[in-house]
Amino acid sequence: MxxxxxxxxxxxxxxxxxxxxxxxxxxxxxxxxxxxxxxxxxxxxxxxxxxxxxxxxxxxxxxxxxxxxxxxxxxxxxxxxxxxxxxxxxxxxxxVGHLLQMRGVGVITAAQCWVSWSGPGRFRNEAAFAALAGVNPIEASSGKHTRHRLNPFGDRALNRALHHIALTLERCDPETPRLPGQTHQRRQNPARRHPLSQALPRPQDLPRPRTPATRRAGRLTNIEASRTESARRPAVDGSVPGLQGGDQASAGSRRRPAEAER
CATH class of the missing domain: 1.10.287 (Helix Hairpins)
Known part of the structure; x- marks a missing residue:
């Protein structure tokens, strides 16, 4: 209250x-x-x-x-x-005075954690508490792609209290582990890298993923595809593929004397 x-x-x-x-x-x-x-x-x-x-x-x-x-x-x-x-x-x-002895925990955040905890026996393990706080990742995999997203549910007041504690530890506690290049202002750090790519070695025989640039380089446009198809298709009317206008007329005039000699 x-x-x-x-x-x-x-x-x-x-x-x-x-x-x-x-x-x-x-x-x-x-x-x-x-x-x-x-x-x-x-x-x-x-x-x-x-x-x-x-x-x-x-x-x-x-x-x-x-x-x-x-x-x-x-x-x-x-x-x-x-x-x-x-x-x-x-x-x-x-x-709950023992909560105040933890780094990053103040009176308001400790009171919110105490109210959300309610009493002994409400949570069977830490995973249940994480689900209530909305800090457990939700699986959003599709096909061969395995990924997770943030949990938008749970007690948002408790989630905000834990967020304040995490920010305080990140800014003020030197013992809190930090990822390389990590800042609390995510939008101002576009060069972020996922920690999994640095923690796990990449197999040697695994092919490199195709980037958008390589996909565009190996893809023909509609005009290029039509020109390639017309060059491969044999000419029905006797015209030479790839020639246009006057070039077709000159090529036809050179073929007629040869046909007359035969």
């Missing part, structure tokens, strides 16, 4: 802050220049100090009133999140 309350408070705080930023973006130039460069905490304090009654314009007065209410809401939601964090830390230390 505390995790759900904390998550809902964070989502509501994010929505209120986005609304506040939108009001600042459409505010008059003096107020916008005054608030747009401030950081989050300084911006909340500045919005709380706004005086709507000091402005004569009705639209500007309403704008400042709404901004003040949004800043107050963000402050209250932040206090609610901090209170939930304190209560979660107390419960985690009391019941």
């Amino acid at each position: 505390l995790l759900v309350t904390r998550e809902s408070a964070i989502q509501a705080r994010t929505g209120a802050f986005n609304q506040l930023k939108a009001l600042i973006l459409t505010a008059p130039e003096p107020l916008r220049q005054r608030l747009r460069a401030l950081k989050r905490h300084a911006l909340i304090d500045a919005c709380l100090r706004l005086r709507p009654s000091a402005v004569a314009d009705a639209e500007e007065r309403i704008r400042r009133t709404v901004m003040q209410r949004l800043a107050r809401r963000i402050r209250d939601l932040t206090a609610e999140v901090h209170a939930a964090d304190d209560e979660l830390a107390e419960l985690v230390v009391r019941h």
Whole structure:
């Protein structure tokens, strides 16, 4: 319940802050220049100090009133999140304090693992826990191709907690094994190689796989295939294959005297 309350408070705080930023973006130039460069905490304090009654314009007065209410809401939601964090830390230390001794595990991730684990006897082995967390690969083989894909099912909150733990270990733990060229930003590293190709030696008699370039090199286009077929097919009307227009006429005129002599 505390995790759900904390998550809902964070989502509501994010929505209120986005609304506040939108009001600042459409505010008059003096107020916008005054608030747009401030950081989050300084911006909340500045919005709380706004005086709507000091402005004569009705639209500007309403704008400042709404901004003040949004800043107050963000402050209250932040206090609610901090209170939930304190209560979660107390419960985690009391019941599953050994999880906090592991590298990469914090209060929120430990609480999520504890809630998803539920109690002794729920999982018969580690594979069942991996299936619940959605970290076990699903076989997606077809014919002679053997491959696996990520599991989109399971407890996504637990999956996110394990993902945070893995990222923290990768960035901060020097003992965590890393693959050559591996980074946490996968889209910015296009030269990735699968670890299996480096771990297993390749047999000598195994032919190299055909690349798209070699496939295109050994494949004829429709025009080239038609020309090759016409060159191989014998001419029915006495024309010479491969000659066009005037070349066919000159070839025919050279054949006629020879036929007359016969």
